[in-house]
Amino acid sequence: MHRSHTCGELRIDHVSQEVTLSGWVQRSRDLGGMTFVDLRDRYGITQLAFNMDSRAELCEQARKLGREFVIKATGTVIERSSKNKNIPTGEIEIDVTSLEVLNASKTPPFTIEDETDGGDDLRMQYRYLDLRRGPVMSNLMLRHRMSIESRKYLDSIGFMEVETPYLIKSTPEGARDFVVPSRMNPGQFYALPQSPQTFKQLLMVSGYDKYYQIVKCFRDEDLRADRQPEFTQIDCEMAFVEQEDVLNTFEGMVRHLFQEVKGIEVPEFPRMTYAEAMEQYGSDKPDIRFEMKFVDMAPVTKDKGFNVFDSAEAVLGIVAPGCAEYSRKQLDALTNFVKRPQIGAKGLVYCKVNADGTFKSSVDKFYSQEDQKAWMEHTGAKEGDLILMLSGDLDKTRKQLNELRLHMGSELGLRDPEVFKPLWVVDFPLLEWDEDTERYHAMHHPFTSPKPEHMDILESDPGKVNANAYDMVINGVEIGGGSIRIHDRGIQSRMFDLLGFTKEEALAQFGFLMNAFEYGAPPHGGLALGFDRLCSLFGGSDSIRDFIAFPKNNSGRDVMIDAPAPVDQAQLDELFLDSTAPQGEEV
Template identity: 50%
Template sequence: MRSHYCGQLNETLVDQQVTLCGWVHRRRDHGGVIFLDMRDRDGIAQVVVDPDTAEAFATADRARNEFVLRIQGRVRLRPEGTQNPNMPTGMIEVLAKDVEVLNTAATPPFQLDEHGKVGEEVRLKHRYIDLRRPEMIDKLRLRSRITHRVRAFLEDEGFLDIETPILTRATPEGARDYLVPSRTHAGSFFALPQSPQLFKQLLMVSGFDRYYQIAKCFRDEDLRADRQPEFTQIDLEASFVEEDDIMGIAESMIRSLFREVLDVELPEFPRMPYAEAMSRYGSDKPDLRIPLELVDVDDLMKNVDFKVFSGPANAEDGRVAALKVSGGAKLTRKEIDDYTKFVGIYGAKGLAWIKVNERAKGLEGLQSPIVKFMEDVIEELLDRTGAEDGDIIFFGADKARIVNEALGALRVKLGEDLELYTQEWAPLWVVDFPMFEDDGSARLQALHHPFTAPSCDVETLRTNPAVALSRAYDMVLNGTELGGGSIRIHDQAMQRAVLEVLGIDQAEADEKFGFLLEALKFGAPPHGGLAFGLDRLVMLMSGARTIREVIAFPKTQSAACLLTDAPGDVSQEQLKELSIRLRHKAKAEHTDE
């Protein structure tokens, strides 16, 4: 039906006949001449309809925004003074000789031009309209280019694209599973995969050596700006590799993507141990664009007459840390109060601070309600933090986990609010993660997943699991974890030992992971891999604020689809087929509340 896309038109087509199909982006009537801005996925082209072509003019006169039209006409240069060099098609226009309405359109729920401002809820409810916006088209085109480049890169590196099952069994991977009841096995359930982890390991046992997949994954967890209940991974696994092999392939792929898609050469990828990242930045995904660091001051605070500081300083699981902000003394009391409320989100009970107005004046040159409690250590404190006139020092004092989360988040917020970024892109690898973490429950949890190989032997792991390190690695970019991976366990004895440390006895291990444990007996090669979050990668590369902006049909933060009104009710007949009876109706529960 068409000869060209709207965005393809340029000066090389002057005097040629073209046929366009698309939507009316804007209609203007100027002195008896009708101008139609026609839009399709490639761009916008200006169409001119003169009264001389009576039938075409009458049709164009009836057209409104979002009508679907087919237009035939001749490309010509725009008259002098009407050209738009900021628009790809701004030097030409199409003089229409025939205008056909392929479909009419009701008044859309919001305007698609640059002046249309509308809430996200309305946009998600009418996503098919929202996706017509050039900004959304550009993001999804970028996503398509990225996946194309990823496939080409990995194919060139010898990786095979292999699909793994969507219906599988529940396995503990750190989040709740989405369960699917089985009609043919009454009372039993499939689970949607949180990742292809076990199947890609089985592919390594099968001898495929290098696997990749752009895989759909599902996790029933609380949502944030960079989380969705269903998301997409760039998943890869290889045999006979060490950490450097996988990290080298992954880094080369990301460098190639940025170079070919954005024309950006990424800087060096430094490697930072997990312990150092937590100590200096309070985060295992530090944003290195921000030149702020946490400084430990526990030793200085152990004997101060201020229990808020001395208590955590003397506690085994406590931490007192300082965060100096150069030039921060200009912050108002309201701004400091706002930051105090902000760290409260992360469990901090308050936010102590000292403004350094004139350091040469000693205590008189400092402004803070807590200085009087630390007169004996104040000079050493200022020296350690490198504080100068005009700076402010913030403090965190609590359990180490709370201090890290609160000051780590504050550091990022200050970097954004005060525009402290020193570079556009700051990648790094975080390595040497602990094998396990203590989340306050009765038993240890795997920091990554229970199939990650520890860097010690079986006996050492069983003897002192709390200090065991893993052979895991995360790629971080601008404070966002792009992807994570590890060398996997390929020895059955080690896999059983890790499961035992996690409180999974042999019977439970055989019931949940028997197929993997059995496979590890039959010549499993050393192997490792990594998974990138495709949605996060596209979000960063497009400059979007959330991954919802780069997913065609995303869910809300409550895991609902406003477009289809999912999740929804099913009939009693369907439930009966699945041997399911509901204890409570969801809508009734909401009504009671």
């Protein structure tokens, strides 16, 4: 028997019991007459005690233990004279009577403790060691709990988990596919799924009216903190539903997760249209933990001789509460922030609403005190507040002011990761125009249904058609999205026409789906929640990598196993692929 208990299990009521523990040496302390070893497994830490007076040989053996040695220790549980209130096992220790080294360890390349000295790259290279650290284990335990609770909830309301294929057909819409050559079909390729979208729709046609899957998906796109080339979705679909049915079902699931995992009671999610979100926050995923809604400043700033505002399509402002005392250095820092290439504003106009009822702006030359008082009244600013304004093209200015708003929210401590404010964003545009390709693209995907009331302008005015689509947003993060789907072949064909598909292309790419619609397809809809993002949100992190056991780095590489990597020429020959292209170029 390697162990009778885990290293996080023993308490004061186990005193006098003989136990056997196995685990890794966290650290040891030689105090001369006594040697203490902290033994760790994924359940916790237990202190082992070795007494030189009573068991000198055993104590000498303990002194030779290095960090991360794997050992088995047998002994009697005793009460600690110096208790450690920071760990659950801190009232007891093991008076060791037998010690066995199961495996020695090299000195680890970084300290395997909660506060480590290893950088990101080093810890990713030795991820199997990093996974031993308490915070990483805690993150993966949270992920496990989220998975279990999601399945419990969905099972309780009649959903059925069905696995869909990983080797599918490449499609032109969306992000780049990862492609897989077929040995048995030379010159032909599978693609790894960006989502199980068409398969879950086919399951609705097949009569499986409540489907879900916690599924891996793949996208060959540039990476950032909330993206990985392979990621996990809670993918769901329902038949015989309208939008409200879907929203209520999955709002219920997320509220269940908050209750069971975080112990938080979340109220009903507010609804906000896409148009409202863009107008008030400049983002389709607004962070509503704090106010600072956009104010259209054009009515009180234009036609005063300030050409920057007079010539602009939009002049927008926000009110930063209590910031009138900002110094010139702080205001310059805000100006430099919005001028960063990632944001792209040309400048920033501010107005201090001073406590004495006066105003001080960066454009006093053009605007009187009375003008600036009108700004205060127009925005609802109070004494001690700071009005910040940007101008330019409407869409660009909205995006820039959104970045400034989020920055100010962080600066003022208004984006508390332990406060959760979910909402639904609804009524997205069905299509968006791409200037480069000079054609429409689906804002979500080609299978999203138009709003029924907009069906009659689908061809005549496609830019004004709203989609039967919705996103779940929590704290400014898009957690998931979905739509009511098209279930009629004729409407799906019209949609492909709008997106620039020829009849032949649509049939070649999606003929199987349109054919299925001719065999009694029910009305259906669903959504997919980003499981990695949801876990990182619950865990209070901005990076999904912290909640994935073996993540890729920002270049899409697994530096632990050194992948991607070249393959043997014989393998390439079997796949009828050329290996002569230089590394880094497409074959």
